[in-house]
Amino acid sequence: MTRVTQVTILIVLVILFALLYQGLWGDPHRIPTVLVGTRAPLFEGPDVETGASLSSSQFAGKVILVNFWASWCQECKVEHDNLLRLYEDFRDHPDFVMLGINYQDEVEDARAYLKERGSGFAHMRDVKGTLAIAFGVYGVPETFVIDKAGLIRHKRIGPIVGDAYTQLTKHVLTPLLNDANPVL
Amino acid sequence: MSRFIPMLFVLCLAYPHVAHADVVDETAIDKQVRAIAKTLRCTVCQTENIWESGAPLARQMRDAIRERVLRGESAGAIRAYFQSRYGDYIMMEPPKHGINWLIWLAPFLLLFGGGLLLWREINGWVTRTPAPRPDVPPLDEASRRRIRQDMEPPEV
Amino acid sequence: MIIEIGHFSVVIALVLSAFGMVTSVLALTTRNTDWVRVGRMAVTMIFLLLSAGMASLVYSFLTRDFSVHYVATTSNSQLPLFYTIAAVWGGHEGSLLLWVCLLSAFSTVAVWLHWRTQPAIMPYLIGVECLVILGFLLLILFLSSPFDRLIPAPPDGKDLNPLLQDPAMVLHPPMLYMGYVGFSIPFSFAMAALFSGRLGEEWIKVTQRWTIFAWLCLTTGILLGGYWAYYELGWGGYWGWDPVENASFMPWLVGTAFLHSVMVQEKRKMFKVWNLFLIIVTFSLSLIGTFLVRSGVLTSVHTFATDPERGLYILIFVTTVIGLAFGALLLRANALKSRIEMDSMVSRESVFLFNNLLFLVAAATVFLGTLYPLMIETWKGAKVTVGPPYYNTVFMPIALGLLFLMGVGPYIPWRKASRSTLKKHFLIPRAIGTASTLVVFVLGIHRAFALAGAFVVGFAGAAIVIDFGKISSLYARRASVNPLKGAWAAFTSNQRRYAGLVTHVGVLVLVVGILASTIYQTEKVVSLRVGDEFVLNEYRVKLERIHDVRGKNWSAQEGVFEVYEGETLLTRLRPQKRVYDASQTPTTESAIYSKNMGHIFLTMPDVSPDGVAVARGVINPLILLVWSGGGIMGLGVLLNIFRPHQRRDDDAL
Incomplete structure (x- = not known):
């Protein structure tokens, strides 16, 4: 066995183990999305509670926080109170809109869910699931922030709790509402 | 209404000849949907395409594909749409661009590179190996035949 | 207590x-x-x-x-x-x-x-x-x-x-694990050889049966897994190139290379380092596979229950064992220089080397494909999928190459072959290979890899049959007995070689099964009501009724489908849509009818409340050959393990 072969084997092994080690710390909540920086899809659909039609054109020029949820989703329950609190904190801002999107759900279940836990902001049904696909949703909960120009600026997979809450409010929403760039 | 449907169902079961029997078949649209769905990954499953997956997301994606096929979009355009929403991740095979060429070419590079190296190495060994010495006493004809019968495919 | x-x-x-x-x-x-x-x-x-x-x-x-x-x-x-x-x-x-x-x-x-x-x-x-x-x-x-x-x-x-x-799942894990741990025995012997410096052929001869037994278990485990996937997952395929499947396939590939290359060392006392390298890689891949499957490194998104601590421990342990093994190999390598004598490029030795190359490239391909998403994520922060279409494309040439070598290898003598004898020897196999390509072409299959596959299978099959036929008739004539007894005498004269060829025949049968069931597969998905029917190739499938059935721990909707060929009723198939009581998990239970080594495979993925069922029918021609081939391979291995001890045994490969 030549020295070159020996060294090659060693290097390959070291790289391999470094890679596997790195892989251990991958955070499944951080799925890179190709959508951040692109134009948010247009949407319209019925309001969960009233059935009235909601459309993205109503919200043009505002900072929109979009949250995908479902009544069967455990992690959505975890973040629900936080979402209500967030809405209370920002609702007075004239440029802020918050929209829940009910995904893969029965309308009765969704209504009961909102009745029990409080709805706060408007919720729209994604009847065929096409909106979820347009937003590249993997599962619920997922949260997006769209800026005044209509571009998606932030995506979060998993519940908005702990650090995720602080990051979303302090580093994404506040700067965007003040026409600054999010701090990531 | 809600009570009527199960009743209808029971009727269908009880009197199959009453129900209108049809020969059903796939449409051209069905085939196109399948062909496209097989190339896209169910993003919440473990390496499964959205055609084979039973996940609700996969079902909705199939419906979305159908809607687009019905609208007359081409297979390429539909795939491109999904790719624009989910990234390369949704394609069942790595798209052939940029760094992904590495994984597409690697097996062939290994094969040809390895093959070339091995060929040269064997050639080297062959040239370094001395030719069989002629002064070794040859086998007598009887043993030679026996050996051939036992070891080699006989030439019948 | x-x-x-x-x-x-x-x-x-x-x-x-x-x-x-x-x-x-x-x-x-x-x-x-x-x-x-x-x-x-x-x-x-x-x-x-x-x-x-x-x-x-x-x-x-x-x-x-x-x-x-x-x-x-x-x-x-x-x-x-x-x-x-x-x-x-x-x-x-x-x-x-x-x-x-x-x-x-x-x-x-x-x-x-x-x-x-x-x-x-x-x-x-x-x-x-x-x-x-x-x-x-x-x-x-x-x-x-x-x-x-x-x-x-x-x-x-x-x-x-x-x-x-599922019954297959009862046996699948033990079989797979017996394969993995079985390789630990030759691995330990190899370590002993490395540490002690007794680097002869001894360890290889002693562990030959262990290696082949481990290989048998691993092969059985993999095939059982495929069978389970085939009828339990309900999409009619048996191999999905899933990371978990790949984790078992990699040690199999390198283990198979090892199984072949040890023969060179036994016979010619060459490539000692190479064989040590192969067994170390085989066992290392078993361990790395365990790590990949258990650590959650390769699981999909939305499985949040990964435990980095456990993964880290397994990684440290695996690194220790692999590090020790490779360390010993690298330190000892120079003491291990064996004199290499090769008389010709056209020789059994070089066929084995090319066989090893192909197996290793195959393993490297699977390895790279399995880890590529992780590499890209670490490097570029993006996610990609390496799915079946990728593997099917890149694996085909490698597999065909291996099959070809399988056809020629056993008939090329050690040391040196004369080209004219070889030409004569492979004349008929080549003709048969060409003929089978033509037949497949005329049948309307024009895809390049299918045609190449037909040639190689025809070639390799003919080579084995002709050779064994000649030898057994020779034995029959020599002892003036009937051909059957002659065949037995020929077989027992060198049981190790012919048991190996039985395994090769199994591989060919398996490959025919894979090719036929992939290329000729027919699939149809229709929505139908009770009384409706649909056409699936030469069969008519009619939904007779849908009813509820109850099992010990599940309830299901069962569709009763009548399958007709012409006007004759072939069978009633009963696919189910089950829901298990405790977990409320739905599963799709397939129903299968076998005919001419092929399957009519039916599932009923959905029934709407108003009685419209979605039925999925698949015709998988010759698919039973996949598992029959596996059975023949296993038989070959058993004949090898339980061969009587013979003095000549170890020389006349």
Whole structure:
């Protein structure tokens, strides 16, 4: 066995183990999305509670926080109170809109869910699931922030709790509402 | 209404000849949907395409594909749409661009590179190996035949 | 109480495995054989203690003791007895215990079996096996214990994943693990050879049967897994190039390369380093596969339950074993230089080398494909998928190359072949290969790889049949007996060689099955009401009724489909849409009718409330050849393992 072969084997092994080690710390909540920086899809659909039609054109020029949820989703329950609190904190801002999107759900279940836990902001049904696909949703909960120009600026997979809450409010929403760039 | 449907169902079961029997078949649209769905990954499953997956997301994606096929979009355009929403991740095979060429070419590079190296190495060994010495006493004809019968495919 | 006894046994086994390593070190430093004897005792005790641990777990399952956390998560009071036993290895913790229990069983058998003939190897064998056992026991006891109690006990368990409630899944894990741990024996012998410097052919000859037995178990495990996927997952395919499947396929590929290349060392005393390298890689891949599957590194998104701590431990352990093995190999490599004598490029030796190259490239391809998403994520922060279309494309040329070598290899003599003899010898196989390509072409298959596949299968098959036919008729004439007896005499004259060829025939049968069921597959998905029918190739499939059925722990909607060929009723197929009681998990149960080695495969993925069923019909021609081929391969291996001892045996390959 030549020295070159020996060294090659060693290097390959070291790289391999470094890679596997790195892989251990991958955070499944951080799925890179190709959508951040692109134009948010247009949407319209019925309001969960009233059935009235909601459309993205109503919200043009505002900072929109979009949250995908479902009544069967455990992690959505975890973040629900936080979402209500967030809405209370920002609702007075004239440029802020918050929209829940009910995904893969029965309308009765969704209504009961909102009745029990409080709805706060408007919720729209994604009847065929096409909106979820347009937003590249993997599962619920997922949260997006769209800026005044209509571009998606932030995506979060998993519940908005702990650090995720602080990051979303302090580093994404506040700067965007003040026409600054999010701090990531 | 809600009570009527199960009743209808029971009727269908009880009197199959009453129900209108049809020969059903796939449409051209069905085939196109399948062909496209097989190339896209169910993003919440473990390496499964959205055609084979039973996940609700996969079902909705199939419906979305159908809607687009019905609208007359081409297979390429539909795939491109999904790719624009989910990234390369949704394609069942790595798209052939940029760094992904590495994984597409690697097996062939290994094969040809390895093959070339091995060929040269064997050639080297062959040239370094001395030719069989002629002064070794040859086998007598009887043993030679026996050996051939036992070891080699006989030439019948 | 029983489970605590089991727990305690496993703790003692842990201590003994550390002790076993100490005895082997002491035996080597003091050269006192008493220590080896003590080590043998330790290994035997470990096996008994782990069996006791396993038994206590089985007992807890059978008595449905849901105060044991593991029992509560993987079984349920309504789970049938058969699957209750399978549930013991139906989860991470229990399957690890099974792994290490089998490992200790193999070690014990190896120690007692080779005790007399291989005294010098013993300390190393005991040491290496104890190291691996120790590593796994630490993992089991500290990071994934199946013995933990759950207080207060839940009234009922969560149930075994319904997909695993399947006969094939009862045997699949033990078979696979026997394959993995089986390779640890030749690995230990190789380590012994490296550490002791006794680097002859001895270790290879001694472990030949172990290697091939491990290979048999691994092959069986993989094929059972494929069979399970085929009818349980309900999409009519048997191999999905999933990371978990790949993890078992990689050691198989390198193990197969090893199986072939050892023959060169036995016969020509060359490539010693290479064989050590191959067995080390094989066992390393078994361990890395375990890491990949258990650490959650390769699981998909939205499986949040990954445990980096456990993964980190496994990685450290795997790195230690692999590092030790490669370290020893690299340090010893220069002492191992064997004189290489090659008389010709056209020789058995070089065929084996090219065979090895192809197997390794195949393994590297699977390895790269499996880890590529991880590489891209680490490097560029993006996610990609490497799915079946990729593997099918790049694997085809490699597989065809291997099949071709399989056709020519056994007929090229050692050292040197004369080109004119070869030409003559392969004349008929070549004609048959060409003929089968033409037949396939005329049948309307024009895809390049299918045509190439037909040629190679025809070629290799003809080569085997013609050769064996000639030899058996020769034997028949020589002893003036009938051809059948002649064939038997020929077979037993060199059982190792011909058993190997039986395995090759199995491979060919398997390949025909794969090619036919892939290329000729017909699939149709239709929505239909009761009374409707659809056409599937030459069959008509009619939905006769849909009714509810009830099993021990599930309820289902069952569609009764009549399958007609012309006007004759062939069979009634009853696919189901099941929901399991405890977990409320829906599954799709397929219904299969076999005809001419092919399958009519039916599932009913959905029934709407107004009685419209979605039916999926698949025709998989010749698919039974996949598993029949596997069976023939297994038969070949058994004939190899249980061949009578012959003096010539090891020379006349």
